[in-house]
Amino acid sequence: MTRGAGGETVAWSYFCRDVVPFTAMVVVECVTVGSNTLFKAATLRGLSFYVFVFYTYVVATLVLLPLSLIFGRY
Numbered sequence: 808m809t810r811g812a813g814g815e816t817v818a819w820s821y822f823c824r825d826v827v828p829f830t831a832m833v834v835v836e837c838v839t840v841g842s843n844t845l846f847k848a849a850t851l852r853g854l855s856f857y858v859f860v861f862y863t864y865v866v867a868t869l870v871l872l873p874l875s876l877i878f879g880r881y
Contacts, residue, residue: 842863849859 846859850856
């Protein structure tokens with residue numbers, strides 16, 4: 808592999824094309840499993856489905872809003 812600007816460009820291209828989608832897939836699957844586990848535990852303790860959905864949307868908004876403001880500018 809070459810050093811310098813050309814090597815960094817190739818490495819960055821590989822990272823964006825192959826690593827980022829794979830990492831995003833793994834993160835989405837982990838979040839899905841975690842959400843299903845939390846839903847099962849919450850409903851066994853008597854939490855309503857609608858309340859759980861509301862809490863899920865609130866947490867998603869609080870997490871994704873700052874991320875979209877940070878990465879939306881690039």
